[in-house]
Amino acid sequence: MNSIFLSLLLAAASAQAPAHPKLAVVIDDFGLTYKRDQPDADWMALKFPITFAVMPVSPTAAGKGSTKSARDAAAAGHEVIIHFPFDKYLDLTLPKDEIDPEDLKKVEALFATALKQVPGPKGLNNHQSYRGTMNRPMMVEFMKLLKPTGLFFIDSHVSTKSVAYAEAKKAGIPTAVNSIFLDGGREPKGRRSGDAKLLAEAIAADKKTCEGYLRVAAGLAKKNGRAVAIGHHYFRGTYQCLVEEVPKLQAQGFDFVFASAVVQ
Secondary structure (H helix, E strand, O other): HHHHHHHHHHHHHHHHOOOOOOOEEEEEOOOOOOOOOOOHHHHOOOOOOOOOOOOOOOOOOHHHHHHHHHHHHHHHHOEEEEEOOOOOOOOOOOOOOOHHHHHHHHHHHHHHHHHHHOOOOOOEEEEEEHHHHHHHHHHHHHHHHHHHHEEEEOOOOOOOOOHHHHHHHHHOOOOOOOEEOOHHHHHHOOOOOOOOHHHHHHHHHHHHHHHHHHHHHHHHHHHHHHEEEEEOOOOOOHHHHHHHHHOOOOHHEEEEHHHOOOOO
């Protein structure tokens, strides 16, 4: 009986554990580029699937930086989504119990701009927007705006109190939640320094951080069948981490996929 029971447990565990866990890497903030960043061309040349989140309203004239980034990523065979900012980019009042009509006008205008500046998007995730993604009235109205476009939605989950995923789900929009930020979501100290030693230390620290968080993401994908991990295109350490670690994880049976492959 014991051997039969053990066999049943092993069979159940085998059935629950996905043979090829899916891991979607999203890299944010394309369209915003600085001299010390990992060059965009390097990201475009990566041979495994990456979803490029492109920011509208780039500092370059009329959002041309955003448009170029989106077109280059698509031409390189990667997936493009809109990296949409609510608060910080927009001055929103965000009352708790109802939508402010002026808030909605501002968001509608920025969304229209984003669709013009970021050609061919497959989905959208949020840039920062701590207050916006916690505000249920805004998320309800935004999902009404997003639904007719057919775009999927990734909740970047910058706040544990975000209601964005829940409202996307209610609206019938294919959606997923970010599991972890590969670089901790913050800039490593010294990255913008002119000191070569400090810059090298920042790159090494960021690479080590990314390696740890990528292992966590892989563990979540193995447990749940799928996971999303978000990084930022500025960080050379994050780039180096992915170049070295993704092939290792692929060899272990992990499937690196576009974000569109993990939304539900």
